[in-house]
Amino acid sequence: MENPSLINALEYPGGIVAIDTAYTRPQMACSYLVESDSGVAFIETGTNSGVPGLLGVLERRGWKPDDVRYVIVTHVHLDHAGAAGTLMREFPSASFLVHPRGARHMIDPARLEASVRGVYGDSAFDEMYGSLVPIDAERVREMNDGDTVMLGGRELLFRDTAGHARHHFCVWDERTRGWFAGDTFGLSYREFDTPGGPFIFPTTTPIEFDPPALKESIRMLLGQAPEWMYLTHYGRVGDVPRLAERLIGGIDVHVEIAERLEHAENRSAKMRQEMEAWLKSELRDHGVDLPDAELDRLLENDLDLNTQGIEVWLDRRRKQA
Structure with a gap:
């Protein structure tokens, strides 16, 4: 549901808030604030332009920067992880959780930044992403398939989900029986909602799209019998079996x-x-x-x-x- 006090956010039951990361247009990409009795986590960071919005929602929810236990990215594509280093500077007590294949790009993002600048050019890169901030290796924790962390009394389970990218995982939240699915479960923009429910379609972004692996990952997610998918693009969707079939x-x-x-x-x-x-x-x-x-x-x-x-x-x- 939309909370009027959270201008750029949607509040869901179970202590989850989707925050617009101001990427290219409204309701294009979001970060999730996940709350517990003793701290919070951010899942996805968006880009640097969205950081003020994330910090604003954190404050309006009554949390301090020191209450952030984890910053988590499902993969290191910059619409998901571009602000990771900036946020880690803001949150002194947080650990950064990332897929093992993506960790080095967050510790030293120079090669990643140069690659993306080569595609978009310096002017467009600066406008969309700003500069990527490195993360101290001692604060980085690589999450392997099946690993878990506790956020207060809330367990988060990490599962490797190749297909969109080889450095992609999804995060299971048992409390709400939902997956933070990154790009594995496709794109579902709220502008396309109708009385028939949400609309979904795949993202085949370069450079590691692998159709058989992606379909296998989707079926693995379904094996948990989820009630919800928390999509980065955009927000929470239900009716998961129907959407999976369409996807x-x-x-x-x-x-x-x-x-x-x-x-x-x-x-x-x-x-x-x-x-x-x-x-x-x-x-x-x-x-x-x-x-x-x-x-x-x-x-x-x-x-x-x-x-x-x-x-x-x-x-x-x-x-x-």
């Missing part, structure tokens, strides 16, 4: 488009065009009646990234054959 079907559609157009001229443009047509058709069938221009605005970034991701997957598969 797996969407992954299969992306694979079919990619394989059919693998050798086509102007491959990128044709793949994007077909993915856009499929996605808009699905949205209309779901009852979304936003104007086409608004759909274009909301979907532009994801269509670009998904096209890039399935192309990288195709090329990698060909090289491995």
Whole structure:
């Protein structure tokens, strides 16, 4: 439910607050404040531009920076982890929990920053992300598959979930029977909610999209019989079995488009065009009646990234054959 005192946040039962991280547009990405009787954790950090909002919600909820026990990122893509170093400076008592494959990029983010700057250019990078702040290695804890931590009386379980990225885990909260799913359980923007419920579609972002692994990870998440998925993009969703079926079907559609157009001229443009047509058709069938221009605005970034991701997957598969 929306709490009027939390202008940029949604409060859910069980001590969980989704906070907008001010990434590119409202309700694009969020961080979760997870509360217990003796401290809190942040799951996902967003980018540096969202830090004032996170600190503001923390204060309005009655917590101090020293009450933050953990800062957790599901993976180190910058819309999820770009503000990790900045937040760790704010929270002197916190440990940083990260997938083993992602830890080195948070301890020394120079290579990661240079790589992303090479893609976007310095001006766009500075506007979206700012500079990445390194995290002291002594404060970093690598979380392996099956590891747990206690947040007061609240247990958080970490499970390795490859498919979106090899350095991705999801976090199970037994108290609310929900997964903090990062990008493993896809994208579900609140603008697409209808009386039929939430709408979901996959993210195939480069460079480690792996369709079989992603579907296996989704099925593993379902094995816990979750009541909720806490998505970074965006917010809490229920009706999990239906959404999982739609999500797996969407992954299969992306694979079919990619394989059919693998050798086509102007491959990128044709793949994007077909993915856009499929996605808009699905949205209309779901009852979304936003104007086409608004759909274009909301979907532009994801269509670009998904096209890039399935192309990288195709090329990698060909090289491995």
